Amino acid sequence: MERITYRELRSTPKVWGVMALCAAFVGAAGLSVLYIEHHGHIVTGMNNQVVWGLPHVFAIFLIVAASGALNVSSIGSVFGKMAYKPVARLANVLAVALLMGGLAVLVLDLGRPDRLVMAMYTYNFTSIFAWNILLYTGFMGVVAVYLYTLMARGVDPRALKAASLLAFVWRLALTTGTGSIFGWLVARTAYDSAIMAPMFIAMSFSFGMAMFMLVMILTTSITRRVYSPELRTRQARLLGVFVAAVMYFVIVHHLSNIYLAKKGAYESWILLNGGVYTKLFWIGQVLLGGIIPMFLLFHPKIDTRKSYVLLAALLVVLGGLAQLYVIVVGGQAFPLEIFPGFEVSSSFSDGVVNAYTPTLLELSLGLGGIALALMIAGLAMKFLRIVPENLSDDNVDPSLLAD
Amino acid sequence: MKTLLVSVLMMAALMGAPVLAEGLLPNIPAALGEPHPEGNEFWRVNHPAILSHDRDLTVLDGIRDIDGSIKTCVACHAVEGPDAAPLTVASPEHACRTCHDYTAVKIDCFQCHNSRPEAGDWPAVLPSLGGTPESLHAYLERISQ
Amino acid sequence: MIIPTKEKGADISRRDLLKSGGAMATVTLASGVTLMSFGGKAAADGLKPGARWGLLIDAGKCPEDCSACVSACSKEHGWEDNGLDTDPQWIRKVTLREKETGRENSLPVMCQHCDEPPCVDVCPTGASFKREDGIVLVNRHTCIGCRYCMMACPFKARSFVHEPVTDQRTDSPRGNGTVEGCNMCVHKIDRGDGTTACVEACQATGNNAMMFGDLNDPESDIAIAVSTYASVELRADLGLNLGVRYQNI
Ligand code: SF4
Ligand code: SF4
Numbered sequence: 002m003e004r005i006t007y008r009e010l011r012s013t014p015k016v017w018g019v020m021a022l023c024a025a026f027v028g029a030a031g032l033s034v035l036y037i038e039h040h041g042h043i044v045t046g047m048n049n050q051v052v053w054g055l056p057h058v059f060a061i062f063l064i065v066a067a068s069g070a071l072n073v074s075s076i077g078s079v080f081g082k083m084a085y086k087p088v089a090r091l092a093n094v095l096a097v098a099l100l101m102g103g104l105a106v107l108v109l110d111l112g113r114p115d116r117l118v119m120a121m122y123t124y125n126f127t128s129i130f131a132w133n134i135l136l137y138t139g140f141m142g143v144v145a146v147y148l149y150t151l152m153a154r155g156v157d158p159r160a161l162k163a164a165s166l167l168a169f170v171w172r173l174a175l176t177t178g179t180g181s182i183f184g185w186l187v188a189r190t191a192y193d194s195a196i197m198a199p200m201f202i203a204m205s206f207s208f209g210m211a212m213f214m215l216v217m218i219l220t221t222s223i224t225r226r227v228y229s230p231e232l233r234t235r236q237a238r239l240l241g242v243f244v245a246a247v248m249y250f251v252i253v254h255h256l257s258n259i260y261l262a263k264k265g266a267y268e269s270w271i272l273l274n275g276g277v278y279t280k281l282f283w284i285g286q287v288l289l290g291g292i293i294p295m296f297l298l299f300h301p302k303i304d305t306r307k308s309y310v311l312l313a314a315l316l317v318v319l320g321g322l323a324q325l326y327v328i329v330v331g332g333q334a335f336p337l338e339i340f341p342g343f344e345v346s347s348s349f350s351d352g353v354v355n356a357y358t359p360t361l362l363e364l365s366l367g368l369g370g371i372a373l374a375l376m377i378a379g380l381a382m383k384f385l386r387i388v389p390e391n392l393s394d395d396n397v398d399p400s401l402l403a404d
Numbered sequence: 405m406k407t408l409l410v411s412v413l414m415m416a417a418l419m420g421a422p423v424l425a426e427g428l429l430p431n432i433p434a435a436l437g438e439p440h441p442e443g444n445e446f447w448r449v450n451h452p453a454i455l456s457h458d459r460d461l462t463v464l465d466g467i468r469d470i471d472g473s474i475k476t477c478v479a480c481h482a483v484e485g486p487d488a489a490p491l492t493v494a495s496p497e498h499a500c501r502t503c504h505d506y507t508a509v510k511i512d513c514f515q516c517h518n519s520r521p522e523a524g525d526w527p528a529v530l531p532s533l534g535g536t537p538e539s540l541h542a543y544l545e546r547i548s549q
Numbered sequence: 550m551i552i553p554t555k556e557k558g559a560d561i562s563r564r565d566l567l568k569s570g571g572a573m574a575t576v577t578l579a580s581g582v583t584l585m586s587f588g589g590k591a592a593a594d595g596l597k598p599g600a601r602w603g604l605l606i607d608a609g610k611c612p613e614d615c616s617a618c619v620s621a622c623s624k625e626h627g628w629e630d631n632g633l634d635t636d637p638q639w640i641r642k643v644t645l646r647e648k649e650t651g652r653e654n655s656l657p658v659m660c661q662h663c664d665e666p667p668c669v670d671v672c673p674t675g676a677s678f679k680r681e682d683g684i685v686l687v688n689r690h691t692c693i694g695c696r697y698c699m700m701a702c703p704f705k706a707r708s709f710v711h712e713p714v715t716d717q718r719t720d721s722p723r724g725n726g727t728v729e730g731c732n733m734c735v736h737k738i739d740r741g742d743g744t745t746a747c748v749e750a751c752q753a754t755g756n757n758a759m760m761f762g763d764l765n766d767p768e769s770d771i772a773i774a775v776s777t778y779a780s781v782e783l784r785a786d787l788g789l790n791l792g793v794r795y796q797n798i
Binding site for chain 2: 594595596678680681682686688689690713714715716717718719720722723724725726727735736738739740
C-alpha cells in the first residue's frame, strides 16, 4: 500500500480538448445572454405565465448537485469512511464549481443582471431568495476553508473534522434553502408542501454523487489515472441508495398530495393527463432517472462494468433535469386556482394550462452553466493538486471500505 | 474624478469658450425655463445624487414636489427635432446625451422613463438643435449672468 | 432634504447651501426650485398617513362584454396587450362559471394590494414594497427582474416586461427586464384625484361596478359600503387581507 499522491493534470491534447469544448459551450451561452439582454426576454420561450423556464431548471440542478457533490467528501471526514478521503479534494472543488455554474445561469437570466451588485445594498431579509444568496456565498467560503484543511500540511485533524462538519451542516442548510424557494410559494398547488425541502436534500445526494462520478470517470480516463474499481463500486451502490431515496420522497410527495382533496386535480393532471409533463415524469424522471439506474447500480456485476456506472450516472443526471423540469415548469403550467369552485376564462390564460416551449437560447444558457462548472473544476485540477494519481484498489484500504 | 473632469471642462468653457467650443466641448442645447437658481455648475455636479435621492421620495413616500424630477428635466431641456417634436434620447442631440456621450457615462434612466415630454405636454416653444457656436454662446452667456 | 455632496464629505441640506450661496441670491425659493410648471398644481404632497386605499368591485354590475376599465388602465399606464403570452396585463376581465349551477359572472382582476403581500415577502431586493397607505408597488429602480414575485403572487397580478419600451407615459415609467403590475394609479392618488383610471372609466359607462376609496376612513363611501353589504376577498383562505374586495361573485 502506497501513500496517495495528488498531482496536477498534465497538459495533454485530450485535457485541453475537453476544456476547449467546455469553453465553446460557455461562449455560446455568453452570446445567448447578450442576445436576450438586447432584445428582452421576448426572444426566449418564457412568458408571463411560465416565468421560470429551462435556465432555472439547469441552475437549480447545478446548485442542488453542488451541495451533493460535497457530500462525497463529508462521507470521508464526517462519517469516518476513510476510503473516501482520497477523493475529498475533488469533491470540494466540484461542489464550488457546480455552484458557480448554477449561480451564473441564475444571474444571467435576470431581467436586469446589471443591477445585481446594486441590489446587494437593498437586501430584504424576509426573502428566502436573499437568504439563499448568503447561503451560497457562505458555502463557497466554508468549502474553501475545508479544502485548505484537506490540502495544507500539518493541519490539526480536529480542525479538519470541524471544517468538514461545518461544511456538512452548511450544505444541508443550503439545500433546504433551495427547496424552500418552492416550498414557500403558498399559492401554487404544486409547490406548497413541507416535503419539498427533504426531497431536495435527497435529490442533492443523488445528483451530486452522479456528477461526481461522471467527472471522476471522465478525468481518470482522459488522464490515464486509476479510479479504484473497489471505490467506484462502493460509490455506485451508494448512488443507487440515493436514487432510491429520491424515488421514495417522490412517492410520498404524490401520495400525500392525492390524499389532500384540494390537490387532487393537480395530481391527476401531472400523473395522467399533463401531456409533456406526464411523459417527462414517467419516462424521464421515473424510468430513465430512477428505475433503470437502480437496476444498473444494484446489478451484481457492477464491480466489473464501468460502462454500467457511467450510463447510470448519466441517466441520473438526465432524470434529475427531467424531475426539475416537471417541478419548475410543470408547477407553473398548471393553472393557478384563484376562484375555487368556478370555471374561469380570460385573456390572461386563466383556467388553462400555460404553454412553454423552451428555445435554443435557454438551452444554450443552461448547458453553458454545466460547461462553466466543468471548466472551473478542470482548471482547478489542472493547476492544483486535486486528483489522486495512484488511486488503485491496492491503495484503498479495503478494510476501511467495509461499511 | 468625473466631477473634477466636468468642472475643469466647464471652467475651460467659461474662459475660452469661443475657441474651444467647436471642436472639443459638447454642444449643450439651451433649456427652456429660467436658469437653475443654484447654478448650472451645481446641477452638473450633483444631478445624479439629487435625482436618486428625490426618486426615493417619490417612489417610497409619494412626495412629488421634488427638485430632481426626470419628468421636469426632460420637459425643460427638450430640444426640437427635425419633425418639430422633441428629440428622444435615441438622438445624440438629446440634452442629456450631449454631455453623457461626451463623458462616456451610460444613462440608465430612459430604459423606463420617457426621454421627452408626452405629446400633450410639448412646450409651445422648443429651442431648435444646438450645435452652432452661436447657440453655445448664447447659452454660456445666459448661464454666466 | 439631505443631499450628499462629495466636496465637503458631509451631508448638508441643499436649501441651506442655497441660502448661503451668493451666486443665486436673486432667486426666491419659496416653492422649491421647480423651474417650469406644466399645468396642474401639486396638491397635498406625499402619501396620506393612515390611509388604506382600496377598491370595491360589484361583479353583479359588471357586464361580460364591458372592458372599459382594462382599456382605461392600458391608456393611463401605456401598456399594450396584443394577445401574446409575453404582453403585460395589469388588469384583466375574468369570466366565471359556477361549476355546480352554471351561473355566469364577470369581473376585473388586478393586483389585490394585499396587506400581507407574498410578493413583498419573497422579493430579494425589497423592490416589491407596500407603501404606508397600503398600495403595493414595484420600485423599478431596484427590481432585478428575478420574477420570484410573479411566482409568489396568488392572483397572477404581475407581468414581466419582455421587450424594450419607449415613449412611456411620463407618470408611469416602465421598462424592459423589470416586473410591473397595478399601482392603483398612485400618481393620481398622490396628486389628489381621489380615484383611479379604471374606476373613472367604469363610472363613465354608467355600470358603476367599481368604487375607490380609503378603507380606513369610516366616513368614506367604500368603508360604508363594505360595512353595510356583504363583500368577499379572493382566496380568503390565504389570509392576506386584500385591499380589493368583491361583491356578488
Ligand atoms: S395581488 Fe399579487 S402583486 Fe398584488 S400585492 Fe398581492 S401578491 Fe403582490
Ligand atoms: S422581479 Fe423585481 S420586484 Fe419581483 S421579486 Fe424580483 S426583484 Fe423583486
